[in-house]
Amino acid sequence: MSQTGRPSDAWLYGWAAGYASVGAASVLVPLYAIDLGSGAFLVSLIAATAAFAGVPGAILWGKAVSRTQRRRPFILVALGLTGAVLLIAPFLSSPWTVLVANAALWFVVAAAAPVLNLVVVDGYQPHEWSVRFGKLNQYQGYGWLAGLVAGAVWSALAGSVFGIAPLPAKRLFFVAAGVVALLGFVAVYVRYPERPRLTERRYVRLLRRVQHDGLGGGRSTRAVPFGPSRVYWALRSLRRTRRRPEPLTERFSGELTRYLAAATLFFAGFAVFFAPLPAFLTDAGYTTDHVFALNVVSAAASAVAYAPVGSLAARFDRFQLQTGALLSRVVVFPLVAVVGGILAPPSGLLVVGVLFAVIGLAWAFIAVTATGIVADLAAEPVRSEALGAYTALGSLGGGVGSALGGVVAGGFGYESAFVFAACCIVVAAGAVVRGRRSGRSGGF
16 A cells, blocks of 8 residues: 555556456467367357356446455456466367356456456546556556467467477467466465455445446457446446436437447447457468467557547547548458458468558547547436447447357358458448438537
């Protein structure tokens, strides 16, 4: 505990270590399932279950924090169970057991979300909370990226330098990721201050403030558009509306309702593309280290672009910026299928890498502008509800899209799935354009 009464931030390094393990697992799990014999449908199903598995845990843990007035144990349990799941993964021999293990992983990761967001603002004034949430996301973001980089390096060296076959190499990396998560457990145990004082009244006040500002969630809120923490905060925000007789459609303007419908559709389109993507790349001849490297490029492009895009969004029309980003994905998604299918590594890796960089850059524009558009279209009394609806519908679209992507890829081929994804985004962009033209003259 610092002299100001605020908890020291040293424990965040431990949480970042745990998040590095989660970031590596986000790519490692589908690739491992493919090695065990799963196809595009099951890989997509893994992505779909991950989008929703954490919701019950987050809700239950949020209530438990309020009752027990404790936070440190919940963070430690999340890191400990993350390490345990990753250490168990090498012993799994069926893709379906991998799906269950991945669901358990995201269950515990998302369960920590409400706790973390309250810990980082403890002892700070409300006007400082945005900075504190930004710091939490920074630690998580760099941890996530470090996990992807480590996976890419290990995959490249395991076979060429150490002579380890692909499947044993993945199992060893699961062990390493599990150990890193447990090291994060130790770091948090040592550096996190002793039991903080938190009354139920203060917990509720902080939580309502988080909801009001539309802040919350962790790295998965931005890096994994359909992640469970997005659903959690959305449900918490919408929970209060059940006491009101008016449905959301009556409290939201027509422009906002149309935009939320469009956002649900383009999130579904994103998921149709991303869910079967690991299986496509593997079938096209890309190795595990190639897939890791491509995800590193995409994640790095997003991370670098977030701050500049925020500045651009403050100066230019957010609608135009987002439309351009959506249309870029309309072009790039089918190109990945064409280039990835025609050009094999290493030449294909360079071209597909450029496409992944564009995909990551486009996500930075979409993520930053979408929140601003929703906040702008929503009236002040329902702004937090609108942001909650946006995250919930985005998660719904992502989960459904992941399942659809697997069905289309398995039944009609990857090219059909990627074109279908582009078509969903085109329709969504058209809906946004029509909604904007029929709305207020000032635009979004």
